[in-house]
Each structure stands twice: as structure tokens, then as C-alpha cells.
Amino acid sequence: MERMPARAVPAIAVVTGVPTVLAPGSVVAQVAYTAGFCAVVVLAWLAVRASTGPARLPHALIAGALTTWLTGDLLYLLLDWTLGGLGDVSAADGLWVLGYPLLAAGLLVTVRRQAPGRLREAALDGLAMATVVGTLFWQFMILPAFRDNALSPAVVVTAFYPFGDVLLFATGAMLVFAPGGRRGPLRTLLAALTITFLADVFLSVSPAWLADLGVDRLDAVLLLANGLFAAALWHPGMRDGTPVAADAERLHPARVVFLGVALLALPALAVTRITDDAIGRSTLLTAMVLLTVIILVRFTLVVREQERARSALAHRATHDDLTGLINRQDLHARLAAALDRGDDVLVHFLDLDGFKAINDRYGHAAGDFVLTEVARRLRLQARTGDTVARLGGDEFVVVTDSAVDAAAMAHRLRAAVGAPMPFDGHDLHVDVSVGHARVGPQYTTSDDLLAAADTEMYREKAGHRSRRRDAVAPLG
Template sequence: MGDTDLRAERADTRPLLIACLAIFGLGCVWTVFFAAGLPAPKVLMWLTVPATSVVAMVTTLRVARTPGLHPAARRFWATLSVVEVLVLAGASLMTAATFAQWSSHPLLLVGTAVPLLAVALLIVMWALLRLPVGERSRNEWMRLTLDGATVTAGAALFLWHLVLRPLAQSHTDLPKFLGILLISLVCLLALVAVMKVVMVGSGPVTSASLRLLALTILIGVFASAAAPITNQPRWIGLQPISIIVNMLVVTWSAHVQRRRSDEPAAPRAGARRQRRFSTLPYVAVAATSLLLAVQSFRAGRDEGVVDIAPVALGAILITGIVVARQLFALRDNAHLLDSVSRHEQQLQHQATHDTLTGLANRAGFSAIVDEALTQDASAAVLLIDLDDFKEVNDTLGHDVGDAVLVAVAERLRAAVRGGDVVARLGGDEFAVLLRHAPGGDADRAAERVLSLLVPPVNAAGHHLLVHASIGVAPAGAGDDLGTLLRKADIAMYAAKDRGKGNSVGYTPDMAARIQAHAELGADLRDAIGTDRLYLRYQPIVRLEDGALFGAEALMRFEHPTRGPVSPAEFIPVAEQCGLIVPLGRWALREACRQASQWLRRYGDDALRSITVNVAGRQLQDPGFVDDVRAALAAAGLPAQRLLVEVTETAVLNDGQAIATLHELRTLGVRIALDDFGTAASSLGLLLTCPVTTLKLDRSFVEEITTAGRPAAVAQAVIHIAKTLDLAAVAEGIETPAQAELLRRQGYELGQGYLYARPLAPEELEARLEPAAQPV
């Protein structure tokens, strides 16, 4: 349904409301004429009552059929349609009485029409009380009940004083007195329904409609209470006017519901009504006090002391209810303050503690450390980082990782003294504040932590070994938490450089080294794409005749002020700074370009392969295979001419690296395993890694000419290579004796200072000339 149709559907009660307003205006004009003694057909005035009843009935029925209306609201408006039928019947009886000239018999008029109207009023109250209300606590219901009791008692007192007591003193006949008493009780019940709607509220019916309907009950109560007056001939025109007004208000409230049927009763509106009517009990007390004062004044003038007794008793009752209400409110406020205090404490705890482990978080730890540093100059901080924790999350899932963190937190609590504080700063990083740690106490505490982490951790059914690196930072003069954590962080990375499960204490020279590494990293970043980065090529030769077979590309860096920087210094810095991937990409492209140029210039046999070293971080990069493919394509170099050299440690237990190597092998690129024989699982790698070449580590070549294990290892490696149909290259050859022994063992290729140090491209070209062969 479009917006236009929807607006039309909601607006179709507007003509009914306009018609009801017109009838109301006509009734008011007739009432004024009748009260002024002017000619006014009374029967026409009474005919307006059935007309407005019909309009109200049609409106409520139409609203009850509104699409999408809440079932409770639909039932409520349908019930009001029944009420309008009863009003229509009562109004019709009054009209018939007018035609029959029964207006001189008011008791007959009351006996025929008023019971129907009273039943209609009762049904309205029943429909209002039946409306569902929002969920409320027992305290809220108690408060509302006491407020309602205060208002009801005050209203009952005024009904007795203004209506029932005068009737009893005037010796009115019993049937009439009982009728008035019944009307009074109905008025009190109506007041309860009004308070329920106004003070409690309801969700299915809109708040504006409920307020209007509450007005109809008040109008009915007022008309019933004023019956002795309106039954007089001069004011009898007010009786139909009260019914017309009620029908107008019902039509209006139904029209409001139709227009806002998609709006639930707003909680804020309910809250506003609750605040506005929270003063109603005090109004009742004030009115009762005023009535008591008036009666006291009259008693003082000898107008009857007995008249003050019921008022005084009522005032005492109302005051007692209000006192009970205040005592209940005070107790409720005390409970509320306790609840707020507990809630604030809970929020404070949540703001300063880690939800997973229950340890202090960074904010809580900061406050504790700041306080401790002002009290104890010998405090120290341990910064603890779990080694290889990311692999636990990646392989076993975050639930297991969380269980590991909880278990580690418990062991850290057990490792420290009572006054020390353990915190989780985030992720797998923990910190410990040692409040008093003079001398070597902090180092001993770090060793105690490491020893408690040695036993396997049981995490969600998995028994896992947990290693940690710890940086120890004793507090110095003027240190704050930021300074201590920075020092501990520097020491922790120094511990990681030593291997897993180590602790290192901070020393001032560590900061200088970190600063130097940072500056070197910045210089490396600036050097990419400039001539300060360049390649040198170390020849790989045939051991049989020394002829050039291939070359290994080696990266070099010329610092703008320091001059040449050793690869042993700048390569680790590049890995720590995350620059190894762009540096490796540049080296790959440059080596492929140079090799392709030599291939075109000197032919296929001049240089069989170009070797490029690849770091483990490059193998984990998702775009590395594309980088290799692009470098080969840009240079026009066949893939089989490229030999990618990786270390055993770079691919050991790394599924992503192994997968990357398989992709490279699919391209045709060959794979060399460098430093073979130095890692713990060399033979196992031969089963998973698509190796084409084994490179014997230089540590075995250095002492190969002496009898012993190096020669035996070299012999075993060449045997494995021949058995698996792999090429073998011996590294680090420096003497003719080493070369001869390796040749006799079966090695065909070798490299080392015996043949050449790393050469510039033009130096290697000189050896590629046909006249220069062999080397």
C-alpha cells in the first residue's frame, strides 16, 4: 500500500469527527435556548444524543478493524462499540420519554435510561482495567497502590461530605439514598480506572487516546454526581449535553488511535505522566486539610461539632496512607542508593579489570603503578609476552586461546607475592608490578615466572607448552608507567632475540640500539628505488672444471654516512621493521632483469640459473607468488632459470610457506633448501617441501678435510640428493682441498671465496665472456 492510500485509510474517521462536532454545537445552542426559557423543541435536543452515539459506534468499529492493530487494542475498541450501543439504547429511551411527556417523572426517566448508562460506564472501566500494562517491579506496584489509595480515600471523603451526608440528614427515602450510594461507588471505581490509565499507562492503545477516554469517565462521574441538580426542569438540558460530550470525546480518541495506530505508547510519555501525577496524593492531602479547616471553622461558630468527626477521621486515614507511602519511598530510596553504589562499584571494577582473566587491565594497572612509584623507589615492572601465541588462535581457535590466557593468568598470580599486582595489558601481553624488588629480586621473580610456565597448560582438552619472553625494568628516578613499560618492552624484545622462554633486564644501552635500529630502518625505507641498494652476484661453479654454472644474488646497502652496511645487520632490521617484503620484491625484480639481460647477451649455456634468497615473511605474504610471476614476465626470464633459496627455519612447521612453494613450483620455479642439515627436521622437510636443490651448510664444509663427522654429514647429504634426484651445492668452499674432497664425494656444484667473492654485475660479465671460461 502506498503512502497516499495509507494516509487516506487513517484519515477516513475525520468526517465522523466533524459530524460529531456539528451535532455537539447544535446541542449546545439548543441547551442555551432551553435554559434561557426561549422556544426550543426539547425533543430535537434529545435526538442529538442517539445521533452522536451512532457516530461514536461507527468510529470505534472502524478503528477496531484497522490493519496491523495490536490484538489488545482491537479488543478494547470493539468493547467500546458495545458501550456505544448501550448509550444509544439509553438515549433512545430518553427520547421516547420526551415524546411521551414523561419528563415530569424523573424517577421513571432514571429507572429506564440511567441503568443502561451506568452499565456502559462499568464496561468502559472494565475495558480500561483489562488493558495490559508494561512490566513493573513489586516496589513500583506498591508505590502506585499507595498513591491510588490516597486519592481514592480523599475522593470518598468528599463524596460523603458533599453528597451522601446531606442526603442522609435530609431524610431522603431509602431507595433514592441507595441509588445515590450506588452511583457514588461507581464514581469511585471510575476514579480507580482513571488512575490506572493515567498513572500506569498501556502500550497497545496510544497515550493520547487513553487521556481522552479518562476524560469521558470524569465527565460521567460529574454528571452522575450532579444528577440532583440536572433533574430540575431548568437544567435538564445538561443531561443530554453530558452524553453528547462523552460521545464526542470517544470519537475524538478513536480518531487519534486511527491516525497513530503504528505508534506504541511511548515510555517517555508514561514517565512524564508518572511524574505529573506523583503530586496527586499531595493534592488529596491538601484538599482534605482544607476541608478539615473549613469544618473546624464552622464548628467554632457552633454550627455542629459532629460534622467535623468524619472529616477528621478521613484526614487521619489519608495522612496515615501518605506517611506509609513516604516510609516506603525512603526505604525504596535507600535500596536504590545501595543498588547504585553496588552498580558504581561494578562499573569501576569493569573499567579497571580484564573481563576474561579478572586481572587488572591497562587503566587499572596504570593507577596502581603511579601510586606505587610514589611510595617505593625500588619497584619494578615485568612485561611478559607469550611466544607464538598467534599460532594457538590460528590453529586451535580463539576458545582454546582464551583458555590458555586464563591458565597463564592463574600461574602468574601464583608466581608473585601478596602485594604484587598482575595485569593483562591486552592480547597475550601481561605485566607484573613488583612493589619492592631491590637488587636482583626482579630478575629472580622473572625466572620464577618462567619456571611456573614450564609445565604444559591444559586448555579446553589440549595440553600445550607455553613459552614467554620477559622484559624486566627496575624503576628509576622520575619514571612513570609509560617509561617503565617502554624500558620493559625494549628488554622483552632483547629476550625474544635470544630465543623462546628467556628474560632480560633493561640496560641503558638497549635504548641506543633500538634507536639505531629505528634509524637504520628509516634509511632502508628511503633507499628503496635508489642506487644505495644494489646486488652483488656470487658465482656457482662446476667443481669438475671450475666453469661458471650460475650465480646467487646478494643484497647490499650503502648507507649515506656510514658507508657499506653488513647484510647481517640490515637484514634483521628489515625483518623487524616489516621492510623485508618490499626489499625482497625489489631484489627479485632486479635479479630477474639482470639474468634475462645476460641470457640474451651470452646465450643459454652462459648462466644456467640465478638464485634469489627469500625470507620466511615473504613466503607468508599473499601477493608473493604474483610478485614472482610479474618479475619473470617483466624481465622475460623463463621460470626454470630462477632458483628461489629458502632456509629450513623459514618453512619449518609453516603451512602457508609450504603452500607458497608448491605454487612457485607449479610455475616452474626451482626451490633450493639452504643451510641443509642445521635444522631439527631436515629430513621431514624433504617430504613436504617441493625441493629441487640441497645446499650443504658451510659449517660442514669448513672442517670437511679433517676426519670426523663433517665429512660423514657431507657424504650423507650427497647420498640423499642423488637418491631423491636432487641437485646439490656445497657452500663456503675456501680451499682446493675442500673442493677436491667434495668433488670425490659426488658434489657437482659449489660456491665460496675459493672461486670468487660476491661480484658486481660488470665483474661477473667479464667471466661470462666465452674467452674467460672456465673460471
């Protein structure tokens, strides 16, 4: 049972549903249907038992919904056998209605696990569509029942079924709109939801059309839908619950079509004047206001997301990804602007000594840590108005006012960078060579200014190497 084929579950539902299609209402059909439904529920709970971790909760909710519907069927058979003539509603209706929120809760938890933190847009789109469908159900299914019949428990209980269908519709919309919502197991769940929703609607709005066909035949359709729900629980993608990558989200065509229908449906309903009474008009107005609010919230979220994306792109265009410092391109732009304005600035060109040895000995993670830590320390040494940039590799630039004492600033920078850097139980050390260049008439471009500071830096680095060689030379 650990490797139960997902396709075997709906196959069982199809086989056991055949008698219901061929001989609805017969004892054979009832026995086959009940046996098939019991098998589906047992297989669903076996899938729950085989699941582990966070996947168990949504599996249990879905299996619980199927169990609730099966219990309602068995209770109805028992009451009909013992009492007979149950009428339009019975105690079994309470169990059938309870299955809708249980199923919806299981599906919502499943979708949330598939796309954690990325369901806001899908939830709003699903709510918009559910508002339209709920309004249509209210106008054409619930209100007529209240108008044509005296208020009774049967009328009230019957009204709960359309609300359950609206809940399933909203859940199905989230399955479609959520990132990764069309993957294998979720496609199976969406197919089961679609079959259940259409069968319920068909049963609710077309009793006269089904008089000759036999309403009981639709039990086979619902049994197939329940088999698909149970089959999804055995799907490997459902059992591991691996979240969908963030880049998997795309604008699904159904989103545009569904939202377009949502925007047109309620105004079209108002124009037809089908709801030309106080309750109908007030309900329609409330739904239109709610839909408008949902769409405005959705629009605001889209605009803010675009603003954040543009801001992030603008930041990445001018900043180094690793350290967050100004990058080479923006540094040249700032220096060029300073030269054009005639600003007096002092460029400090820094190159790390010993960085390659850290990379080679401790790995690139340690190297990245050193670069980010150096960037942080350079920011602390900079004053308001100073510019700290990373040119690339282990080269940094600090631009200050020309009045700053170059030697004193170099000493501060060396002391800050040269302090130990604790990393993974090790104290990492790097030194830094610093070169300077002040703005002057000999520098006409930012390249000239940086090249001059770079040259001074290499002179200092050469001096460090010479002193190290002298320090280790043998005494003669």
C-alpha cells in the same frame, strides 16, 4: 482500512455529536449519537483486526471497553423505550461501570509494552496521586451521598462511578510519568482520558449547574473521547508498540507538580476540618498513612538507584568495560601505592601474538571474545591478592608477589592463554609473550616498572619471531 487515518475517527465523533450539542434529547440527536458511537466501535475493532502480535491484546481491551459502553447505551434506550421511567440506576449501569476496568487494563498493557521493566516509579507516582484523588472523591462525593440518602442500590451503584474515575486518573498518571508517555499515540490516549475524567466529574458534582445547559450535551464530549481512544489504536506508534529507549526517560515537570499537590492536599483537607466526623477522620488518616508509605517506598527506590549508579560509575572508572579487569589508571595507582609502601611485587607484562590475524579474519566480535576469554583465564591463574589488568588493546598485566617463580608463572600463563578458544565453529589460537620486572631501587615510579617489563616482553616477542623465521627458512 489498513491505512485508516487516525484523525478521521474523532472527526466522525465530532460530526455525529453536533446534533447532541444543538438539540439535546431529540430523536435526531439520539440517532446521530448512536450511529457515531457504533462507527467508532466498529473502527476500533477494525484496528484490533489490523494489529498483530502483542499489540492485539491491549487493542482488544480498549475496544472491548468502548463496546461495553455502547452496549450500555443501547440497553438503556431499549429499557427506557419498553419500560419507561427507569429512575437513577438500571441494568445499563453495570455495563457502564465495567467499561472502566477494561479500559484501564488495556492502557496499562499498552504502557507496559512501551516501557517494559521501567514502570515501577510511574506506578508508585500514579498510586500516590490516585490516593489523593480517591480521598477527595470519598469525602466530597461518596460520603455525602450515603449521609443524605438511605442506603439503596441506586446509592451503591452511583458510588462505583467515582472509583472508576480514580482508576482512570491513576492510569492517566502512569501515561504521563512513564518513559515515552508523551509520544504520539499515548498523547491521544491521555487526551481521551482527560476528557472522560473531567466530563464524569462534571456530571457527578454539578447537576444543579447543568440543569439549564442540558446534561445530554455532555454525551457529545464523551463521544469525542471515545473517538480519540479508537483513533489511538490506528496510530502507527501504537500498532508497532516499539519500546522506548532507556535513555528517553526524563524527569517530567508534571511529576514534580502532581506529587507536590499530593503532599499538600491531604494536610490541607485535615486543617480545614471539613471531615470533622469519625468516618471522615478515619478515612483521611488511612489515606495519609498510605500516601506516606508510598512516598517512603518511592524515596527508598530513588536512593538505591542513585547508589547503584554511583557504584557503577566508580567501577567503570577503575575497570575495563570489555573484560572487567583493572584498567590502566587503577593499575598505575596500585603500583604506585606498592612502591610507596615498599612492597615486593613482580610484574608480568603480556602481549598476545596472533590477535590481529584473528580480528582481520573473523571480525571484531571474535576479537572481543578472545580478549574476554584471555581475561577469564588470567583470573583463574591469579592467586588471592594478585592483580590482573588490561592496559588496552591486547596488552595485559599480572602483578604477583615477588616470591613467585617468574619462569614458572610465565609457563602457566602461556599454557592458559594458548589453549584453543571455541568460537562460532572455529578453534581460535593465540600465543602470548611475557616480560617480567621485579620491584627494585632502580624503579621509582609505576611507569618505570611497567616499561622494564614491557622491554623484557618485546625481547621475548623478538625471539619468537626469529625462531619462526628460522623454522621456515629453506635448507641450503
